[in-house]
Amino acid sequence: MVRVKVPATTANMGPGFDALGMALSIYNYIEVIPTDEGVETLVESENLHLELEENLIYQAIKRVYDKVGESFGGFKIHVYKCDVPMSRGLGSSATCIVGGILAANELLGGKLSEQEMLEIANSMEGHPDNVAPALLGGMVASVQEDGKVYYSKVSVPSEVLCAVMVPNFKVSTNEARGVLPTSYSREDCVFNISRASLFISALHNGEIDTLRHVVQDRIHEPYRGKLIPNIDEVFQASKDAGGLCEFISGSGSTLLAFVHRDNSEYLENMKSVLGKLDNEWTIQIVSPNFEGASVVK
Template sequence: MIKKITVSVPGCIGNLGSGFDCIGMSIELFNIFTFELSEKFSITVADPDIDSTEENLCFKTFENVCKLFNKKTPVIRIEIKSNIPVGRGLGSSGTAVLSGIIAGLCFSGRNIEPSEILKIGRQFEGHLDDIAPSLLGGLVIIAEDNDKLIWKQFEIPDGIYSVFFISEQKFSTKKAREILPRKVPLSDAVFNLSRACLLPFAFFEKDSNLLRIALQDRLHQIYRKKFYPHFDILYDSAIQSGAAGCCLSGAGPSVVAFSFGEPNNIVKRWTHVIKEMGIKGEIKVMKPGGKTTWKLY
């Protein structure tokens, strides 16, 4: 019988540029969750933004997965080592959902299959452009066909860097979705479709001109950036500093710029800009990639 499981889950860039709700990329920044049988329920976490009660997202997911397979939820203690800031568009909530699903499947005696994880994850997240890349790693394109999930996963070539401006201010993913229109012009839909088709090739061929275009968007970024006054400033300065492309990370408010080679110019420029403009946040350089792993005890 399983007594303990540790799940390591990377963050991600969901809604990658033109790939609204269908394309995402994992990043090498991990949250680590340990679920262990115990005589008393508890959650240990240092991050004050993460709930330590039974309302905690990873526990609620774990509990619901156990119920899904008609298993009694065991008494457990959870330890969370959080490295991904909450509410900044780096996939923190997706890591909690994935860890809860995987732990729930293990403690319910189920096999861990990507298709089952993603099918369950859809119930909690609604869209899978975040948890699919965090689970599978790399660049992931995901779609549905009559309730069947279809995806393609690609490894990210070496020498690609992602430079993040991680906003000090949080922004609710729910609110970020509510501000989007229910209908968009046909021309905007075609604009995004054409660019999303180019997106994987831009990365694999390391084509800066192509990536800059492929990351353009008229479905979500154009509306959300109105709530993020720092976006246009950082976008323009990134491109001027030689970035291959730039976009919101997830639903924002964080911004990511890509570099095909050392990103020092972008880092220096952004550091100067946020200081000069009084933009609150930090800059981090991370490599794309990383996937979910787990260990049973």
């Protein structure tokens, strides 16, 4: 039996479409118990009836066993604490994939390297911007080439916290990708490249006053924002409350703001604004997670 803890992630982060992601101190906890045969999956003690092809945790476990050439009977999979909401842009699928891979590798005695686990996760997810920070922790810039993932950690100033604003409606990844254009102008590409570059540099140098000017995006947010009611009001309220910058988390519907650690009034100010909107919103302020997925001893 093995238990693992996997952090939520925020990806894209404004101009870093499919390239930037960061782990957050919100977690899913997964227990995997080898059995003689069959697969049983529970989420917080309730049976989850999924076809095996759709069960990401099982598929991730199977990928690891297949890669190292080990046979298996079955598994009891229990997501015994589930704090990462589904279809909200917080990397819930990445927690399943990374959790399954890490648990399987632990059951097999740690035969795979971190890089090998990352590349299995990327092959399942299709892009590394969620799975890389979920596995490695922190903020990560990543690319993939011929099945290999190249990444670099991005420094995040200690005074930066994350306000995670989650509405009671979902935006599916397929829907969010479906609204994107199939091509972009050179001007829009340069707009994003320059801001993504400066975003990383500003974080590295602790230039937090620059952040508001470098998280604008022309690749996905203008299109996905239309799927999120009241996004403009929420972003303006965050700015008025002293937020450092705001962006859509992943493909939405969650919105995320960077907030200075000393901004003690931000949370209550935003609760007041969010409470007046048509949909129900929750907000919590969390720190980045710098450890990544881990085995629970």
